[in-house]
Amino acid sequence: MVNKKRVIIVGGGAAGLMVAMHLDTNIDCLILEKEKSVGRKLLVAGKGGFNLTNQKDKNELYSEYYPKEVLKQSLSFFGSNQLRNFLKQIGIPTFIGSSGRVFPTKGIKPIQVLDAFVKQIKEKGFEIKTLSKLVELNNNYLYYTDKKGVRIKEEFDYCVLALGGASWSKTGSDGKWTETLNTIGVKTNPFEPSNCGLEIKWEAPILENHIGKPLKNIQVCIGDKTQKGEAIITGYGLEGNAIYPISSFVREKLKKNKKVQVFIDFKPFNSLEEIKQKLTNTAPKNYSKKIKLPPQAWALIKSYTTKEEYLNAEKISQKIKELPVLIECLRPIEEAISTVGGIDTDNLNENYSLKKHPNIYTIGEMVDWDAPTGGFLLQGCFSMATYVAHDINQQ
Numbered sequence: 001m002v003n004k005k006r007v008i009i010v011g012g013g014a015a016g017l018m019v020a021m022h023l024d025t026n027i028d029c030l031i032l033e034k035e036k037s038v039g040r041k042l043l044v045a046g047k048g049g050f051n052l053t054n055q056k057d058k059n060e061l062y063s064e065y066y067p068k069e070v071l072k073q074s075l076s077f078f079g080s081n082q083l084r085n086f087l088k089q090i091g092i093p094t095f096i097g098s099s100g101r102v103f104p105t106k107g108i109k110p111i112q113v114l115d116a117f118v119k120q121i122k123e124k125g126f127e128i129k130t131l132s133k134l135v136e137l138n139n140n141y142l143y144y145t146d147k148k149g150v151r152i153k154e155e156f157d158y159c160v161l162a163l164g165g166a167s168w169s170k171t172g173s174d175g176k177w178t179e180t181l182n183t184i185g186v187k188t189n190p191f192e193p194s195n196c197g198l199e200i201k202w203e204a205p206i207l208e209n210h211i212g213k214p215l216k217n218i219q220v221c222i223g224d225k226t227q228k229g230e231a232i233i234t235g236y237g238l239e240g241n242a243i244y245p246i247s248s249f250v251r252e253k254l255k256k257n258k259k260v261q262v263f264i265d266f267k268p269f270n271s272l273e274e275i276k277q278k279l280t281n282t283a284p285k286n287y288s289k290k291i292k293l294p295p296q297a298w299a300l301i302k303s304y305t306t307k308e309e310y311l312n313a314e315k316i317s318q319k320i321k322e323l324p325v326l327i328e329c330l331r332p333i334e335e336a337i338s339t340v341g342g343i344d345t346d347n348l349n350e351n352y353s354l355k356k357h358p359n360i361y362t363i364g365e366m367v368d369w370d371a372p373t374g375g376f377l378l379q380g381c382f383s384m385a386t387y388v389a390h391d392i393n394q395q
Contacts, residue, residue: 010162015363018382024393027393029126053083073387092104141153159361175191197239199328237328343367361391
C-alpha cells in the first residue's frame with residue numbers, strides 16, 4: 001500500500017482554499033485556520049460587490065502585477081478565463097461588469113461562493129481545523145495550538161503557507177507570522193499599505209459641506225500613471241476606485257519626497273481647448289452652466305484656485321483639466337485593501353517554494369507583490385494557489 005502524500009495548508013483564505021480545491025484526491029490534506037471560520041476576508045471583500053477577477057487575460061492581465069516576474073508563470077497557467085471556467089464548474093457562474101470587473105451572477109451572495117469552495121474541499125475528504133494557530137515551523141513538521149491552547153505537532157511532506165498580508169486584521173490578516181518565518185531563515189520585508197486612501201489637508205469649506213460626496217467620472221494622474229473612475233471626499237482626503245490603483249505610485253514617490261502631488265482631471269472626456277471655448281467670455285457666476293460639474297467639484301477647484309486664476313477663463317480651464325492636489329501620506333495599513341511587503345521574492349523558487357525549504361510553499365498576499373483593485377488581487381492569489389497545487393500533484 002502506497003502512503004498518501006501529507007499536505008498541510010496553513011491559512012483558510014482565498015489562496016489556501018484554492019490550493020485545497022485543486023489538490024488530487026489521493027492526497028492527505030489538512031487545512032489549519034487560526035480564526036473561527038475560513039474565508040473571513042473573502043466575505044468582507046464581498047460586501048461591496050464580490051469582484052472575483054477581471055476580464056483581462058494573458059499579456060493584459062500579466063501587465064497589472066509588480067514585480068511582473070513573480071506571477072508570470074502562475075497567471076499563464078491559471079488566468080482569468082480558467083478561473084471563470086472553474087467557478088462555473090462548481091456552480092458559480094460569473095458576468096463581466098463595469099470596467100472589466102468580474103462578479104458572480106446576480107443573486108449569488110459571497111457566502112454562497114465560500115460555501116461552494118468548502119463543499120469542494122470536504123467532498124475530497126480533506127480536513128479543516130479552525131482556531132488552529134501556527135506557532136512553529138520546521139522542514140517536515142510544524143506545531144500549532146488548538147482552540148484549547150494545546151500545542152500539537154503535525155508532520156508533512158509538503159506545507160503551503162497562505163497566511164495573508166497585514167491589512168484588515170479583524171479578518172485574521174495581521175502579518176504577525178513574519179517572526180515564525182524569520183526563525184527558519186526566511187527574509188521578510190516590512191509591510192506597507194497599498195490600494196488605500198490618500199491623506200490631504202482640506203480647506204475648511206470642503207470639510208464642512210462636502211464630506212462623503214463623490215467626484216464621478218474623473219481621471220487622476222501621478223507621473224505616467226492615470227486612472228479613471230470615482231473618488232469620494234472624506235475627512236482625511238480621498239478614496240475610491242480612481243484613487244486606490246495610484247496609491248502604490250504615491251507610496252514610492254513619498255519615499256523620495258515628503259510631499260507628492262496628484263493631478264485631477266474633472267473632465268477627462270473633454271479637451272482643454274473645448275473647455276476654454278465654453279468658458280471664454282463667460283462670467284464666473286455662469287461657469288457651472290457651461291461646464292457641468294457637481295457643487296463638490298467646483299468647491300474643490302475653488303479651494304485650489306486664486307481669485308485671479310478663477311476670473312481667467314484660460315487658467316480656470318487648466319485647473320478643471322489638471323488640478324494639482326498635495327498628498328501628505330497614505331492611510332494606515334489597517335485601512336488598506338491590501339499590503340506590499342512580506343516574503344522577499346529572492347527567497348522563492350519559481351514554483352513558490354522556499355529555496356531553503358523546498359517542500360514549503362508561500363503564496364498569496366504574504367509574498368511581496370502588488371496589484372491594483374479590480375479583481376487582480378484575488379486573481380493573483382487564485383493563480384499562485386492553483387500553480388502550487390499542480391506542482392504538488394506532480395511530485
